[in-house]
Amino acid sequence: MKRTVLAVVDLGSNAVRLQIAQVDQRGRTSVLAEDRAAVRLGEQVFRTGRLSEAAIDRTGAALERFAKLAQRAGASAVRAVATSAVREASNRAQLIRQIRSQTGIAVEVISGAEEARLICLGVLLGEPTAARALLLDIGGGSSEIISARGEEPEEAFSLQLGSVRLTEFFVRNDPLTRKEARLLDEAIQDAVGQVDPLLVGRFKRMIGAAGTTGAVAGLARRLAGQAPVSSLPVAYTEVRSVLEHLRTSTAKQRRKLGVDEQRNDIIYAGTAILEGVMRKLRVEELVVTSRGLRDGLMADLVRRVTGAHLHQERVVIDGLRAFGRRCGYREEHAEQVTQLSLSLFDQTREMHKLGDEERALLHAAAMLHDVGSFVSYNRHHKHSYYLLYHADLPGFTDRERELIATIARYHRRSTPKDRHEEFERLTPEERIVVRRLAALLRIADGLDRGHRRHVRAVKVHQRGKRLEIDVVAEKGSELEVWSAQAKADLLEEINGGDIRFKILEG
Template identity: 35%
Template structure:
């Protein structure tokens, strides 16, 4: 289905917007576009924002390209699917040119993320069309969905369970007014399930039993604490379609409310209706008629897991989240940077709690490390992205103790590198993991496999961040959080630390002498604590 709105021709190039440090932002009205390359379809939307929260849709289209079919069977994107996707992107690029849109963001999710040739396809798109295709993690997708639904839902303190089911994966999260509290990704998408069990689809009872038994293995790694969940939010194209098919009522806020009982009745009707007749009876596309059944089974299981008898379906998703996020960046929304840091802190703390870390120590070390980072910016020359990496590494540097305190820095390297955080690529997680790994014991060395795998420029960044983390960790050696602030002064050949709070004990002096050696090696400054 496509909405068309022709506009004046423009020669403006369309690409993924860059996010440099800028002194002035774009102003409203502002035209932007989003492309969400999912496992079952590619979705395009162009919009004109009148303010940071209000926009009108100029054009939208859903290209029926099932990228996930071959990926979930063979582990790679098929040549036919890549060609169809490329043609769709070229068409969308032309529409953006006609609509005079020069800022757009393109993201790809599980089908491209899991394929062995996904990076090669992204490179082909870059070379042929000049478009940058971002391959994002499940946690980043959750953040985008949350950004889209927050203005509509206005959640309070009580957490909601957010279930975003796509073709390749299920993103489950707890969200409230503060943002995404915790999220996890499960390889349980509707297209994936269809490809796995479609051979039995001609036998509805067996097909349903296989789906239900397979989906029943899903467990959520988080549980509610304190007050009960506020409700169950369901997002994704399949649940939107199911809610319409079930004629679920719509609230004044534009959120459909679908009962689990109504969804169960609809599932039974779908199973009793042959595939081709489903399209005629409910007016759905062929690429939706098959996957709505496994999608319904997943959502019904989530209803049972959560104890929620009703789904709230806000009918917004990844592509709308991309629009909001892009506008925030372009207009330098004053709350944007603060919100991003707050979200990253929330998610990092949730990850740390999963491994029962010393939260008070992690927070203290992170606060001191970031203070050193900001005060010494002229010396280390690191950028905003490195500050985010240091935030994660410093908060989580000790999580490896969950496995064993012995060599826990190496366990931290593994746990962080194998985790997901919003806005962080696997490469980013590896950098943060290496910084955390060097908070104690040996300094960076090419003898260490993970460090040696980095590019030379990345190794230098890791070493600089690790040198700050080691100093911050030394200042809370007793895990007592007795220091309130640290002020730095360079007085060659010394970096002098002026401490506010309880006077450091001999233990901190001893730890600093040992741990500051990396900083001295990099910056040719010895480190000492001076009297206030």
């Protein structure tokens, strides 16, 4: 049985993490290797707005080692994502260039919403949709609080609370002064105030994603005279006890307690975040999992490679609709064009020879093709390109988002031209995909020319080189068919023959 080896890298604000896994044809994974390097990428960035040269060099060296490990393992794909520290750094392009030059790895900077989706996927993979959970992931620069259903987030809050960030801003002494502890707690409570009040008291138990929560749970057990490693939950009162103990401890005393040297100076801030969140949301106990964003990143990459459930998660579709609504799009028209685009795609597979990954790109582009009207109806196809290029679309990579933007750009007016800047920057393979998907989107958009949703269905028949499209529609749909015929030029060019439309009343 053929097996594939994949690798993922999570560039956090405190540490970078590698996972290498083997995937069989059924999508089942077995982890081959994991590694971690505490490069403290986020040092200074939350105060200066820039990544330090030293942090960039440390990260580059760690990823160079990771790249060699992945290569030796025979990894066919490596996906690397960066989170809070890099999101906020004005010189993030320098880091991305240096890592690409040193290792050949392209680093993708993901949004807080995408980070939350991947954390959920990593921690809750395979959970039934009826299951409900509250997750907390405390990073170096941000903390994600997620209310989940199944393996997908229902609500997610990315707060600018991180152990590195808060330590840099508030901690000057060892041990902390009472004033520093008070200011730190005030900052935490102010940030947690952004969380939906309906979550207060809803969950008695919270899942902590590895890292900080695991370290705090280990300290709680040591202080209680228990084995440091256990699957038993930790009560809020125990977390509170750890915080009070750390408040008066020195670095030397924390080492004696077993706190990792790489986490020694930031453990108080991390514990304060955990205690503050539990107190605010009235959570009674914490359960720690070893899984997190890195595992979600691997699960997502496996789905991309195997095509399983690709981009079909509820959170991905909801994310598209949410962005459309923020741009004031006409939802009924968007849904109509999407349904027609996907129907045309499914019926012309023999012609375009594209797969489910490309179908997902068409789905997104069809739903959001008109968002540029939010800026101005005039040249709105170009405004759509700009908005989608810079959009936060959970579930899609930067490159996929660029393709979505380009497909939407060509839903009207000019067909793709090599002289167009946005088309020129694509690879030859990507240009083929954009042309074929834009051709289908143009016709689907034409079939709802009046935004009246008159067309019920389309039926495609290949007659030699001619493509005949029966349009099942309400009486008086001549405008829609005329518009579709006028926009069929690109599909005719791709098909190498005429496109003919016929109205069937229904």
